[in-house]
Amino acid sequence: xxxxxxxxxxxxxxxxxxxxxxxxxxxxxxxxxxxxxxxxxxxxxxxxxxxxxxxxxxxxxxxxxxxxxxxxxxxxxxxxxxxxxxxxxxxxxxxxxxxxxxxxxxxxxxxxxxxxxxxxxxxxxxxxxxxxxxxxxxxxxxxxxxxxxxxxxxxxxxxxxxxxxxxxxxxxxxxxxxxxxxxxxxxxxxxxxxxxxxxxxxxxxxxxxxxxxxxxxxxxxxxxxxxxxxxxxxxxxxxxxxxxxxxxxxxxxxxxxxxxxxxxxxxxxxxxxxxxxxxxxxxxxxxxxxxxxxxxxxxxxxxxxxxxxxxxxxxxxxx
Numbered sequence: 370x371x372x373x374x375x376x377x378x379x380x381x382x383x384x385x386x387x388x389x390x391x392x393x394x395x396x397x398x399x400x401x402x403x404x405x406x407x408x409x410x411x412x413x414x415x416x417x418x419x420x421x422x423x424x425x426x427x428x429x430x431x432x433x434x435x436x437x438x439x440x441x442x443x444x445x446x447x448x449x450x451x452x453x454x455x456x457x458x459x460x461x462x463x464x465x466x467x468x469x470x471x472x473x474x475x476x477x478x479x480x481x482x483x484x485x486x487x488x489x490x491x492x493x494x495x496x497x498x499x500x501x502x503x504x505x506x507x508x509x510x511x512x513x514x515x516x517x518x519x520x521x522x523x524x525x526x527x528x529x530x531x532x533x534x535x536x537x538x539x540x541x542x543x544x545x546x547x548x549x550x551x552x553x554x555x556x557x558x559x560x561x562x563x564x565x566x567x568x569x570x571x572x573x574x575x576x577x578x579x580x581x582x583x584x585x586x587x588x589x590x591x592x593x594x595x596x597x598x599x600x601x602x603x604x605x606x607x608x609x610x611x612x613x614x615x616x617x618x619x620x621x622x623x624x625x626x627x628x629x630x631x632x633x634x635x636x637x638x639x640x641x642x643x644x645x646x647x648x649x650x651x652x653x654x655x656x657x658x659x660x661x662x663x664x665x666x667x668x669x670x671x672x673x674x675x676x677x678x679x680x681x682x683x684x685x686x687x688x
Contacts, residue, residue, distance in 0.1 A: 373422060376643075376661055386410050398459040406451040409442045411506060412475045425673035426539075426602025430481065430502060433495070433542075440504040443473060449508075468513040477504040478537050478600045480555025490553045494542055503555070509535030527567045536562040538590065538605065539598040547596050557600070561591040568613075578620060584613040603670040610635040624649045628659075632671070639665025639672035653687040 387408050394400040415423045416437055431437075443449045451472025458465055483497035484490060491497040515528035538558045540551035551558045568584035575581075586609075590597065593607035612635070617628040626647035633640040645659030660680045665672025 384410060384413065400457050402453075402455040402457070404451075404453040406453075406472065407447065408445065409449065409451075409473055409506065410475065411440070411442060411477050414477055416504070421677050422674065424601045424603070425667055426598075427479070427502075429602075430479075433500070435481065435483075435500040435502050437479075437502045437504070440477060443506060443508075449473070463516050463518045465514070465516050468511075468515075470509070470511045470513070472508065473506040474509045474535065475506065476600075478507055478557065479504055480557060481542070481552075482555055483552075492549060492552055494552075507535045507537050522573070523569050523571050525567075525569050527565070529563065529565045532562040532564075534559075536560060537600050539600055539602050541596060541598055541602075544596045547594060558594070558597060560593065560597075563589045563591070574616075576618070578623075579618045580616070582615040586611040586613060599670060601670075603673060604637050604666070604668050606636050608636070634665070634669065634671070637665065637669040637672070639663075639669035641671050651686075655685050657681075657683040657685060659683075 386406055388404055388406045390402065390404045392400060392402055416427065417423060418428060418431055451470070453468065453470045453472070455466055455468040480503045481494075482490075482499070482501040482503060483492075483494035484499045484501070486498045488499070494500065510533050511530050512533065513528065513530045515526070517524065517526045519525075536559065538560055540547040540556045540558055542548060542556065547558075548556065565587045566584055568582065570580070570582040572580055588609045590605065590607055593605075597605055599605045611632055613632045615628070615630040617626055619626045626649075627645075628647065629642075629644045631640060631642040640663070642662040642664075643659060645657055648656045650656055658681075660678070662678045663671050663674040665675060667673050667675065
């Protein structure tokens with residue numbers, strides 16, 4: 370569920386799907402997992418002008434007269450099933466896993482379809498007879514690897530994902546060269562893509578009851594062409610670097626917590642800062658007072674929401 374961007378806890382944003390899963394264990398240090406998902410389900414994203422977290426590039430398309438058509442999921446048949454495989458093993462005291470996924474990316478992407486009266490692509494998008502936007506799911510092939518190791522009082526983790534098929538990027542309307550090349554394909558360019566994250570976390574960091582998690586994120590678009598954008602229309606480079614962090618401190622027998630999380634892009638200088646105060650009111654109940662503050666240029670992934678920063682008060686009870 371991305372209707373509130375990615376501001377809610379990850380578990381609160383998960384949507385259910387029908388799946389069949391199998392586990393094959395050969396030893397404590399070697400086991401395989403397989404998953405089959407026969408029915409597609411798209412992430413819930415915001416495409417309405419009234420929603421606070423509809424992307425700025427989409428709002429610009431609305432201003433240019435483009436109209437969003439109804440979204441349809443891929444046809445329900447076995448050849449459209451999602452399949453995932455994973456092997457878990459331990460080597461030299463390090464926990465590893467390698468994975469493979471072939472299926473649909475659940476995040477919808479938009480095809481920009483300016484056409485003439487006969488339904489043919491019209492490169493003059495401003496004067497096109499029809500200006501349609503069509504949301505679709507892209508089928509991807511991904512190869513992944515991750516590891517985890519305890520190093521003294523620190524836990525070191527890393528993961529990498531390589532997309533060999535189906536990762537889509539946006540060609541901007543105002544780039545003539547890219548527009549002529551990718552306009553007939555809905556202004557979408559398919560490129561191989563690498564995403565890497567390395568991180569450390571530690572309990573009792575600096576003082577007792579303080580927790581620290583720090584991650585470095587790197588992504589690379591192979592065969593990058595200058596001017597290409599993220600699929601949602603925000604800024605992109607061939608090499609993209611960012612930091613993600615979470616720092617928290619508990620006291621008063623775990624009743625009170627101060628937390629500071631956020632992310633910063635070194636490549637685009639956009640950021641999200643999220644300080645909060647937590648008050649535990651019962652075994653499964655807590656009150657949270659916090660702020661989500663966005664910054665950066667309007668053309669960037671986080672900076673596009675620079676005027677959407679807000680404070681919140683949340684009462685949470687788990688059942």
